[in-house]
Amino acid sequence: MLAPLVAKRTLTHDLFVLRLAAPTIASSVQPGQFVNILPRTGAIDPLLRRPFSVYQTGEGWIEVIIQIHGKGTEELSKALVGDSLDVIGPLGSPWKYNSGSFSTAILLVGGVGVASMPSLTQACESSNIPFETYYGARNERLFADEYLKRVHYATDDGSKGYRGSVIDLLRSDLRSVAYAHPKLFVCGPTPMMRAATTLAAEFDIPCEVSLETEMACGVGICQGCPVQTTAAELEKTGKKFHLVCTHGPSFEREQIVF
Ligand SMILES: Cc1cc2nc3c(=O)[nH]c(=O)nc-3n(C[C@H](O)[C@H](O)[C@H](O)COP(=O)(O)OP(=O)(O)OC[C@H]3O[C@@H](n4cnc5c(N)ncnc54)[C@H](O)[C@@H]3O)c2cc1C
Ligand code: FES
Numbered sequence: 001m002l003a004p005l006v007a008k009r010t011l012t013h014d015l016f017v018l019r020l021a022a023p024t025i026a027s028s029v030q031p032g033q034f035v036n037i038l039p040r041t042g043a044i045d046p047l048l049r050r051p052f053s054v055y056q057t058g059e060g061w062i063e064v065i066i067q068i069h070g071k072g073t074e075e076l077s078k079a080l081v082g083d084s085l086d087v088i089g090p091l092g093s094p095w096k097y098n099s100g101s102f103s104t105a106i107l108l109v110g111g112v113g114v115a116s117m118p119s120l121t122q123a124c125e126s127s128n129i130p131f132e133t134y135y136g137a138r139n140e141r142l143f144a145d146e147y148l149k150r151v152h153y154a155t156d157d158g159s160k161g162y163r164g165s166v167i168d169l170l171r172s173d174l175r176s177v178a179y180a181h182p183k184l185f186v187c188g189p190t191p192m193m194r195a196a197t198t199l200a201a202e203f204d205i206p207c208e209v210s211l212e213t214e215m216a217c218g219v220g221i222c223q224g225c226p227v228q229t230t231a232a233e234l235e236k237t238g239k240k241f242h243l244v245c246t247h248g249p250s251f252e253r254e255q256i257v258f
Helices: 023-028 071-077 111-126 166-176 190-203 231-237
Strands: 002-012 015-021 034-038 050-053 056-058 061-067 084-091 104-110 131-137 151-155 182-187 207-210 226-228 241-243 250-252
Touching: 002 061, 015 084, 023 056, 023 061, 023 084, 034 061, 050 061, 050 071, 050 111, 056 111, 061 071, 061 111, 104 111, 104 166, 104 190, 111 131, 111 182, 131 166, 151 166, 166 190, 182 190, 190 207
Parallel strands: 104 131, 104 182, 131 151, 182 207
Antiparallel strands: 002 015, 002 084, 015 061, 034 050, 034 084, 056 061, 207 250, 226 241
């Protein structure tokens, strides 16, 4: 569908927000789902769509946040209010926040992974699920926390919150704070997500990780986004690989090899 760009704003020095008029997506999207956007507005390059989490929704609109990475996101940075973008979605499966045996949701966030957290925050609030947010960045200028709540900050340079890694902060709190049956919901840079799964194994707590792998079709056709399953998952499902676009983007830590 063609979605008119109705607003554009800067969030931090490396993130900007596009608000798109997309009533069908806005009314059906669930926490953790994403949209696939064709970055070009006329030319043939880039040929493929790019995936972006739905950051926020409102009456008839959705927002995505974008970090410039390469050609596609560079093109999107040039889009002007009034332009129409070719968007498909909502895609992927939602965060599994309303299933499983946990009592406290711990949202663990880094970098542009923050995009999938406002919807999860709102879902926890409306489902009365106690939650805490752990947010790490190199320095305080990189935090995009406008829609987050109950945030524990960690910065590499100590400019806000705990000085050091957000994983270390969370490890320390898991030892000292009596969170009732916590489950980690993680989205961030790959090393952080890997460390989070190790931390979850250390404390023997459930952990769901939303992957931001490269994609093409976004709907399970091109087979371009496989992730290897664990031996247990292979035995359970008979599948050596899951597709991030349709099976994910979020997976329980026991399902795939990180
Ligand atoms: C489910 C999902 C949700 C996402 N949500 C967001 C979001 O909300 N905001 C946001 O800014 N980004 C998000 N991303 C990542 C975003 O899709 C990529 O940054 C984007 O596709 C890069 O496109 P590009 O054309 O700018 O870069 P390209 O020109 O395609 O790539 C530039 C370089 O980066 C590498 N690369 C491309 N994509 C990725 C990637 N995903 N991870 C690691 N390396 C990559 C390429 O191999 C190449 O070396 C999400 C990804 C997924 C799968
Ligand atoms: S992106 Fe095509 S199958 Fe996943």
